[in-house]
Amino acid sequence: MHILILGGDGYLGWPSAMYFSARGHQVTVVDNYFRRKACIDVDADFLYPVPSLPERARIWHKATGREIKVILADLSDSETMRGLFSGAVRYTWALDERFTGLPHTILHYAEQPSAPYSLLDYRRANITLANNLITTNNLMFAVKDFAPDTHIIHIGTMGEYGTPNIDIEEGWLDIEHKGRRDRFLFPRQASSIYHTSKIMDTDLFWFGIRTWKLRMTDLMQGPVYGIETEESRVDERLRPYFNYDEIFGTVINRFVVQSVARHPLTVYGKGGQTRGYLNICDTLQCVYKSFETPANPGELRIFNQITETFTVNELAERVQRVGTERGHAVQVNHVENPRKEAEEHYYNPAYQGLQGIGVTPHPLTDDVLHGFFAIVEEHKANIKPELFLKGVRW
Ligand code: USQ
Numbered sequence: 459m460h461i462l463i464l465g466g467d468g469y470l471g472w473p474s475a476m477y478f479s480a481r482g483h484q485v486t487v488v489d490n491y492f493r494r495k496a497c498i499d500v501d502a503d504f505l506y507p508v509p510s511l512p513e514r515a516r517i518w519h520k521a522t523g524r525e526i527k528v529i530l531a532d533l534s535d536s537e538t539m540r541g542l543f544s545g546a547v548r549y550t551w552a553l554d555e556r557f558t559g560l561p562h563t564i565l566h567y568a569e570q571p572s573a574p575y576s577l578l579d580y581r582r583a584n585i586t587l588a589n590n591l592i593t594t595n596n597l598m599f600a601v602k603d604f605a606p607d608t609h610i611i612h613i614g615t616m617g618e619y620g621t622p623n624i625d626i627e628e629g630w631l632d633i634e635h636k637g638r639r640d641r642f643l644f645p646r647q648a649s650s651i652y653h654t655s656k657i658m659d660t661d662l663f664w665f666g667i668r669t670w671k672l673r674m675t676d677l678m679q680g681p682v683y684g685i686e687t688e689e690s691r692v693d694e695r696l697r698p699y700f701n702y703d704e705i706f707g708t709v710i711n712r713f714v715v716q717s718v719a720r721h722p723l724t725v726y727g728k729g730g731q732t733r734g735y736l737n738i739c740d741t742l743q744c745v746y747k748s749f750e751t752p753a754n755p756g757e758l759r760i761f762n763q764i765t766e767t768f769t770v771n772e773l774a775e776r777v778q779r780v781g782t783e784r785g786h787a788v789q790v791n792h793v794e795n796p797r798k799e800a801e802e803h804y805y806n807p808a809y810q811g812l813q814g815i816g817v818t819p820h821p822l823t824d825d826v827l828h829g830f831f832a833i834v835e836e837h838k839a840n841i842k843p844e845l846f847l848k849g850v851r852w
Contacts, residue, residue: 461478462564464565474741478746485526486549486561496706502705504699511528514526514695519553521696533597534589539597543603564611569655574704577850601672615656616763626806626807629676649797649798671756672756676761679763680736681710682737682741684826698738704847710822717778717788722789724791725771731803732769736766737765741763751816764807764809767805780828780831796849
């Protein structure tokens with residue numbers, strides 16, 4: 459099948475490209491290096507250098523004989539987006555430069571993904587809204603006009619729901635009001651501009667699905683952790699880029715790097731904030747199972763994409779235990795919370811849907827953490843402790 463991956467240079471986009479390619483699919487990745495440029499803009503280095511996207515595609519081809527076509531282009535430009543479907547956009551790197559044709563499935567990761575980045579200042583808030591919403595709208599119209607039967611898999615976020623004082627359902631809620639019943643999107647109340655942009659994405663797509671019978675799976679994902687995937691084992695230069703700074707790093711990734719750098723773990727506030735987490739390998743599995751069992755025309759299918767829930771305190775405890783076993787003197791610090799979020803709250807999301815289509819979840823065990831530490835330790839000399847706290851607050 460032809461799989462088009464928007465945001466194919468990213469932490470999840472590139473591992474997804476290799477995952478689909480390894481399973482025999484024709485993959486095209488598109489990216490404008492937004493994240494790489496934003497990291498330079500906010501002075502947030504990766505843990506290790508990452509080759510350019512065409513270079514990664516060449517390394518992958520040499521290692522496996524498989525081709526991942528690369529297009530470097532900005533999808534917030536509507537003509538560029540449409541060119542992906544009409545064949546007007548040229549490949550930056552491909553073995554066979556002929557147009558592959560319409561995609562069977564599109565993975566949409568082409569978004570600014572960081573809450574702190576979106577609240578750095580009004581300019582970055584605007585960049586987040588403009589990039590995420592215009593790219594999503596461009597995609598929706600291009601699919602409607604050129605490929606209405608193509609299945610879109612969008613990476614949403616559990617943060618769309620916020621932390622309500624009721625159980626979180628998988629996307630939808632049946633409501634009875636004054637004796638009548640209907641089904642609505644589960645109430646959303648995000649705690650950053652980034653998360654709010656994802657709510658708006660969902661609303662845009664839901665409009666397109668109702669109106670033009672498009673088909674989409676929205677994966678409401680929690681924070682992801684990890685580095686290595688099965689495919690990156692063939693050559694370590696194929697590992698995804700990896701952030702540990704305050705702006706683009708997510709909490710488990712940060713805690714492991716902080717431990718190796720002998721920096722106290724930065725628990726924000728009381729540390730009772732609970733989220734649903736998943737291993738990067740499980741993200742790939744969830745996306746692939748969603749591709750194998752597509753949503754129907756006119757269906758907005760929503761899954762909560764998490765493996766297990768933890769408080770920040772529980773994560774700090776686990777990372778501290780494993781770090782200590784590996785000889786790191788890990789301390790845990792409670793720093794003033796730079797974010798506006800509930801630090802103690804009810805949290806009970808449903809997340810059985812993905813298991814229902816065949817996903818086998820992999821929990822965060824001590825063994826998994828040991829493997830993760832081992833890779834970070836290889837790059838200890840690159841860690842810049844000044845990136846752990848950069849003073850972004852809202
Ligand atoms: N946290 C700490 N200390 C840190 C970093 C984070 O206590 O050093 C806390 C945060 O305050 C928050 C929790 O850990 O309560 C998770 O924070 P995070 O930075 O790991 O994740 P978040 O900002 O929520 O965003 C990440 C991804 C985003 C994705 C989201 C899923 O960057 O793209 O959508 O996870 S979710 O959190 O479910 O909305």
